[in-house]
Amino acid sequence: MRLLLVEDDPLLASGLVMALRRAHYTVEHVDNGASAVAALRDNDFDAAVLDLGLPDLDGTRVLEQVRAGGRDVPILILSARDAMRDRVRGLDLGADDYLVKPFELDELLARLRVLMRRHGGRPVNRIERGDLVLDVESLRASWQGKPVELQRLEFMLLKQLAEHPLRVFNRAQLEESLYGWGEGAESNTIDVHVHHLRKKLAPAAIKTVRGVGYRLGDVGV
């Protein structure tokens, strides 16, 4: 699940990025309103966590612009402003939830789970495609009923392919899906991961689409 964090406080942001990654989200972070609007316009996020007090645009303006652009990504406002009128205004402008700082991390995570359930409705804990089973909570994989040891980036790459079994991804798109997992984006990274995955699963499990990239291959569906 891809999450955008919009937060200008560097300490809070870095703590949240770490905590959200530990909770298995792929996180991108921006620290100002203009970048947030652009990121939400140009990318598919599963949800956004939005601070209101930002250096350039107020978070409520970000919300307005995103909704005016027709984006219905779930947005949770995370703000120190706890006056009733601020909450009501945020929700009126199209926020899905509002959490007041300071907050408990567990509460934020719980609310994000609710948001995603309400919106996507797609069960995220387990992906089954033929012989391949991915447990997204524990990052465990199995192939033909046997556990397979995967590096985290291998797991994330395979998850991306398995979530969209008919879609062909180019390398840039796959690199983007790993963005946030702390890997330097070397041009051959994806190919190396694919090579390892084929050895660990089966050569045909990931299909090369010549001149384009990769998609999930023959997994015995």
Ligand code: CA
């Ligand atoms: Ca702030």
